[in-house]
Amino acid sequence: MKVVITGGGGFLGLKLARTLLARDGLTASDGAKTALSKLVLLDAVFPDHMPSDARLEALRGDVSDAATLERVLTPDTASVFHLAAVVSGAAEADFDLGERVNLDGTRRLLERARRCARPPRVVFASSVAAFGGTLPPVLDDSTTPTPQTSYGTQKVIGEYLIADMSRKGFIDGRSLRLPTIVVRPGKPNAAASSFASGILREPLNGVASACPVAADTGVWLLSPKRVIESFLHAHDLAASAWPSTRTVNLPGITVSVAEMLEGLRRVAGESVVRRVRFEPEARIQAIVKTWPARLKTPRALAMGFRADPDIDTVIRDYIADENISVVR
Amino acid sequence: MKVVITGGGGFLGLKLARTLLARDGLTASDGAKTALSKLVLLDAVFPDHMPSDARLEALRGDVSDAATLERVLTPDTASVFHLAAVVSGAAEADFDLGERVNLDGTRRLLERARRCARPPRVVFASSVAAFGGTLPPVLDDSTTPTPQTSYGTQKVIGEYLIADMSRKGFIDGRSLRLPTIVVRPGKPNAAASSFASGILREPLNGVASACPVAADTGVWLLSPKRVIESFLHAHDLAASAWPSTRTVNLPGITVSVAEMLEGLRRVAGESVVRRVRFEPEARIQAIVKTWPARLKTPRALAMGFRADPDIDTVIRDYIADENISVVR
Numbered sequence: 005m006k007v008v009i010t011g012g013g014g015f016l017g018l019k020l021a022r023t024l025l026a027r028d029g030l031t032a033s034d035g036a037k038t039a040l041s042k043l044v045l046l047d048a049v050f051p052d053h054m055p056s057d058a059r060l061e062a063l064r065g066d067v068s069d070a071a072t073l074e075r076v077l078t079p080d081t082a083s084v085f086h087l088a089a090v091v092s093g094a095a096e097a098d099f100d101l102g103e104r105v106n107l108d109g110t111r112r113l114l115e116r117a118r119r120c121a122r123p124p125r126v127v128f129a130s131s132v133a134a135f136g137g138t139l140p141p142v143l144d145d146s147t148t149p150t151p152q153t154s155y156g157t158q159k160v161i162g163e164y165l166i167a168d169m170s171r172k173g174f175i176d177g178r179s180l181r182l183p184t185i186v187v188r189p190g191k192p193n194a195a196a197s198s199f200a201s202g203i204l205r206e207p208l209n210g211v212a213s214a215c216p217v218a219a220d221t222g223v224w225l226l227s228p229k230r231v232i233e234s235f236l237h238a239h240d241l242a243a244s245a246w247p248s249t250r251t252v253n254l255p256g257i258t259v260s261v262a263e264m265l266e267g268l269r270r271v272a273g274e275s276v277v278r279r280v281r282f283e284p285e286a287r288i289q290a291i292v293k294t295w296p297a298r299l300k301t302p303r304a305l306a307m308g309f310r311a312d313p314d315i316d317t318v319i320r321d322y323i324a325d326e327n328i329s330v331v332r
Numbered sequence: 333m334k335v336v337i338t339g340g341g342g343f344l345g346l347k348l349a350r351t352l353l354a355r356d357g358l359t360a361s362d363g364a365k366t367a368l369s370k371l372v373l374l375d376a377v378f379p380d381h382m383p384s385d386a387r388l389e390a391l392r393g394d395v396s397d398a399a400t401l402e403r404v405l406t407p408d409t410a411s412v413f414h415l416a417a418v419v420s421g422a423a424e425a426d427f428d429l430g431e432r433v434n435l436d437g438t439r440r441l442l443e444r445a446r447r448c449a450r451p452p453r454v455v456f457a458s459s460v461a462a463f464g465g466t467l468p469p470v471l472d473d474s475t476t477p478t479p480q481t482s483y484g485t486q487k488v489i490g491e492y493l494i495a496d497m498s499r500k501g502f503i504d505g506r507s508l509r510l511p512t513i514v515v516r517p518g519k520p521n522a523a524a525s526s527f528a529s530g531i532l533r534e535p536l537n538g539v540a541s542a543c544p545v546a547a548d549t550g551v552w553l554l555s556p557k558r559v560i561e562s563f564l565h566a567h568d569l570a571a572s573a574w575p576s577t578r579t580v581n582l583p584g585i586t587v588s589v590a591e592m593l594e595g596l597r598r599v600a601g602e603s604v605v606r607r608v609r610f611e612p613e614a615r616i617q618a619i620v621k622t623w624p625a626r627l628k629t630p631r632a633l634a635m636g637f638r639a640d641p642d643i644d645t646v647i648r649d650y651i652a653d654e655n656i657s658v659v660r
Contacts, residue, residue, distance in 0.1 A: 151492075
């Protein structure tokens, strides 16, 4: 079977690609475990070192470009992981860019997916940024999305398009509202949530890190390891396991900035934690404070999705997965 | 001030136009009552007999065409009533048509509205078709939209776009989730809800009417008179009166088909009611049964929106407003 990952050059896209290539196939729409024959990654940029595998093709292009999508989503495409997006901070700073990539891009991708020989499984990376504003202290599966960013709005619209096109039988969609992913490797990015990884990653690598939000700021988080597991689990579940919304809030854990730093202290020591300083940034705080920090996710748990056990495990997994030599 | 009505050639659009022309102006964004200087109606079709008024311009065109929108929404536009849509039954039968008009059309209209000299007030006719599927017996202001039609999906997406663009200060939007409008004058249309007016209108005019749904089917309804009042009230309210979603479920009354016919009997007599026969249609029943029949609307009531007192008044208002000579 042929699989496409949009945003395939990004950190999560590549991690998903590596896992798929190493894995014993995927569950096809008929329920049978099927071998991966081709994996196409679409992204604007790819790193220099890509996995070497005859099944792998990396294609540079714009996810909002119809001709590019036509080249990538050929009729034999069985599954699409749609991860490409302009991140929250960037979509807020440049409304037109966010609309073009996050809204038109998703729309065009789904239009193209609909032309496949069989309705493909489409796993969509939505976000907890679907929620915002005046929220209950603990959100649950019945909480109505009220995004307070353009990024969150564009993600929610993607969910509704996917639900409707699944109902019509054009695609077999599944949307996952991702918690903030911690610890992201690599460089800080334009996501307003970038700090949540930065205050752990930078100190572990011997680099100073500025935290733009207060120590009591709560973050609803999930590790890269668990989110990749979630993408694959979401893909392999039968269509009948999904509600008509085709959308699920992924489980996560609520950890404050202070608790993250305590975890860092336990795992790596005081000398590492001392590399973090607090430098409040109103713009970031304004976006982050609209995100929910605490959710109950009984639906996802019943469907078999799992959160990380605790922040210490999240930090240790990062060190192990990314082969980090902790600088003390 | 210049006002635009999309769908201005339709029944509600024209009724709104006549009311605006007769009215002592509208509340402008600075809160001052301002005279109507120009009223542009955009629609694909207009009736032969249009109101005669120097301020009125009727423009034939497609609401999803960017060039047409550019002609209609000139920078001096102060307010837009966006009523144009492909109705539920038609959007369900022709997915592409619904996406083009209801989704792309709304998107382009908002993009154009954003280019006005001042952020225009945009009143959007959304729908109770935002809700569907497995619903609580009584919906309220916290119920999450779960549309089970493409029409409903497209309306919900319009609401989210309007909320986000209002948050960004590009427009000053207000979305109203309309109940089923009863009694619509004129001919049956492709809306799945067409019967709800037909079983009252046709018999009053001496014509037989087939009811495609069961007698115990409940309908959440609002009269044309009240919906026009609601559009104007929604327009004139200050931006601060609106929640961040910029969306409100309009008040209505729950009336079963049997209760409609009892009302018809009280107002017009048994000979009129006898013109209705039941001819179940699975396709219509399947759409209508996904719509909610009972809502609590405390937010709208607190904002000053009002429902009709009862079905008898709704029928009598139709007879009076449309100058009907009841055929007994």
